[in-house]
Amino acid sequence: MHPICKVNALSNGxxxxxxxxxTPCFITKHNDQFFAYQNACPHLGVTMEWQPNSFLDSDKELIQCSMHGALFLIDSGECVYGPCQGKALTPIKISQQGDTVFAE
Ligand code: FES
Known part of the structure; x- marks a missing residue:
């Protein structure tokens, strides 16, 4: 297992x-739950962040690709808007042990 971060390292959003x-990946916290995906947009396979460690839209409700603005559900990785609508991010299995989040 690969440690990603401490549980309290991220606030919601x-x-x-x-x-x-x-493999580039990212983790985000939403409604007190962690979700992790490969950092590769299903549209062109590029990394998606706007700025370092910035993967969500302005409302912090969806994951957004900075290249062409595709939007993804945080809890499933499904693309709900944009050129790769219907495709999905590749999830990373994670688990929490003590105060640390691990990739499995
Ligand atoms: S590369 Fe992500 S929307 Fe085009």
Whole structure:
């Protein structure tokens, strides 16, 4: 298992980039739950953040790709708007042990 961050490192609406076996990924916290995905837009495969560690839209309700604005549900990774609508981000299995979030 690969430690990603401490449980209290992120507040709701915040995100964090990390790598897993050299694959760019990110984790975000929404409604006190963590969700992690590969940082690769299903449209063109590029990394998606607007700025370092910034993956959500302005309302912090959806994941947004900075390249062409595709929007994704935070809890499922499904693209609900944009050029890759109907496709989905690749989820990373995570678990929480003690005060740390791990990628499995
Ligand atoms: S590369 Fe993400 S929307 Fe086009």
């Amino acid at each position: 915040e995100s964090l980039s990390f790598t897993l076996n050299d």
